[in-house]
Amino acid sequence: MTTTTPGKPGNTEWTERYTGALMNTFGPPKTVLVRGEGAHVWDADGREYVDLLGGIAVNALGHAHPRLVAAVTEQLQTLGHISNFFASAPQITLAERLVALLGTEARVFFTNSGAEANEAAFKLTRRTGRTKIVATEGSFHGRTMGALALTSKLAYREPFEPLPGDVVFVPYGDIAALEAAVDTDTAAVLVEPVQGEAGVVVPPRDYLPAAQRIAHDNGALLWLDEIQTGIGRTGTWFAHQNPELVDAPVVPDIITLAKGLAGGIPIGACIATHGSGKLFDPGNHGTTFGGNPVAAAAALAVLDTIEADGLLDETVARGRQLVDAVASLPEVAAVHGAGLLLGVELVDPIAVEVAAAALDAGFIVNAATPHRVRLAPPLVLTEADVRAFGDAWAGILGRAHEGVTA
Numbered sequence: 001m002t003t004t005t006p007g008k009p010g011n012t013e014w015t016e017r018y019t020g021a022l023m024n025t026f027g028p029p030k031t032v033l034v035r036g037e038g039a040h041v042w043d044a045d046g047r048e049y050v051d052l053l054g055g056i057a058v059n060a061l062g063h064a065h066p067r068l069v070a071a072v073t074e075q076l077q078t079l080g081h082i083s084n085f086f087a088s089a090p091q092i093t094l095a096e097r098l099v100a101l102l103g104t105e106a107r108v109f110f111t112n113s114g115a116e117a118n119e120a121a122f123k124l125t126r127r128t129g130r131t132k133i134v135a136t137e138g139s140f141h142g143r144t145m146g147a148l149a150l151t152s153k154l155a156y157r158e159p160f161e162p163l164p165g166d167v168v169f170v171p172y173g174d175i176a177a178l179e180a181a182v183d184t185d186t187a188a189v190l191v192e193p194v195q196g197e198a199g200v201v202v203p204p205r206d207y208l209p210a211a212q213r214i215a216h217d218n219g220a221l222l223w224l225d226e227i228q229t230g231i232g233r234t235g236t237w238f239a240h241q242n243p244e245l246v247d248a249p250v251v252p253d254i255i256t257l258a259k260g261l262a263g264g265i266p267i268g269a270c271i272a273t274h275g276s277g278k279l280f281d282p283g284n285h286g287t288t289f290g291g292n293p294v295a296a297a298a299a300l301a302v303l304d305t306i307e308a309d310g311l312l313d314e315t316v317a318r319g320r321q322l323v324d325a326v327a328s329l330p331e332v333a334a335v336h337g338a339g340l341l342l343g344v345e346l347v348d349p350i351a352v353e354v355a356a357a358a359l360d361a362g363f364i365v366n367a368a369t370p371h372r373v374r375l376a377p378p379l380v381l382t383e384a385d386v387r388a389f390g391d392a393w394a395g396i397l398g399r400a401h402e403g404v405t406a
């Protein structure tokens with residue numbers, strides 16, 4: 001069904017124009033979206049979708065949330081951008097709020113993206129006087145040169161080598177491998193609490209506490225990349241605070257954030273605790289846009305709304321409902337993750353076909369790996385949205401199978 005209005009370009013025309021004007025880094029777009037509301041989006045042909053990906057774990061409040069729209073509008077009407085020669089109330093307030101959510105003394109550096117937050121953290125670790133970083137296989141930390149050096153995937157790395165050095169990779173979730181790799185030359189141990197890009201891979205519950213102990217025994221920093229898992233995604237403010245994911249309290253030395261933080265307005269943050277926030281001296285790092293008042297006001301609106309609307313509890317409840325909706329079919333081997341960061345592990349490697357069949361049926365999901373479909377919907381996803389997906393799920397899997405065997 002298409003409801004293209006005459007004179008208004010539809011998906012086909014927009015896609016042709018996209019191909020002519022944009023670099024081919026992402027492959028052809030799945031569809032061209034024109035508007036959104038809550039967890040729903042509409043494409044240029046007028047088709048409606050339930051968005052179960054949320055711009056890759058970004059649109060925490062869904063699309064066009066009135067509180068986010070109001071906060072951004074009001075801030076832009078008041079003071080849109082200043083340089084970091086100056087400070088603004090939203091920037092300061094946001095830093096204070098993030099430190100309070102962590103519940104420990106900390107300092108914040110704001111950026112515009114996840115990769116930049118990790119670049120800031122990477123530079124911060126060099127200020128320990130050590131250079132070695134122990135990272136994990138299957139990791140994803142971004143596409144800039146430094147962040148790429150920390151990312152294990154060969155297909156991403158190899159075309160751009162040589163990358164900044166002294167990074168070693170150990171199997172994810174393997175405590176003995178960390179014990180063997182971390183030494184007194186190690187500046188930091190870098191871990192994602194859950195590996196999102198790898199298809200939502202969850203380590204054992206004693207992994208992060210062990211990583212903290214091993215890092216600290218060697219005088220190294222524990223650096224958690226919570227860019228995908230932070231800001232309520234797993235049902236707690238930070239994944240390292242989630243008892244579903246960790247069996248003992250962890251206080252990382254560095255936390256990097258981005259995706260969900262401002263609900264879709266570009267922002268990132270590098271937060272350092274235990275005095276590590278004082279490792280940078282004036283002139284050591286900088287940014288023109290980072291801490292921008294509009295982005296900071298957006299992030300404050302996200303934090304306020306998560307709190308005021310009880311979205312952490314909602315995330316846990318919707319996540320459970322979503323697991324129940326997809327887990328029972330024989331094609332599903334397991335569902336991994338917590339809250340609204342879920343990896344549906346398929347028996348057969350047909351995640352790409354499942355994502356295509358889902359889109360066809362009006363649902364946006366992501367084929368993170370051939371065996372894993374990732375779901376990272378807005379935290380405002382409704383019970384009815386999940387029910388609709390559950391009702392369509394068997395048909396989606398059936399059509400994906402036909403697509404493979406046809």
Ligand SMILES: *Cc1c(COP(=O)(O)O)cnc(C)c1O
Pocket residue numbers: 113114115116118140141142143192196197225226227228258259
């Ligand atoms: C998305 C992501 C990044 C990179 O963030 P960008 O904003 O795309 O640069 C880094 N680390 C993790 C864990 C991510 O999920």
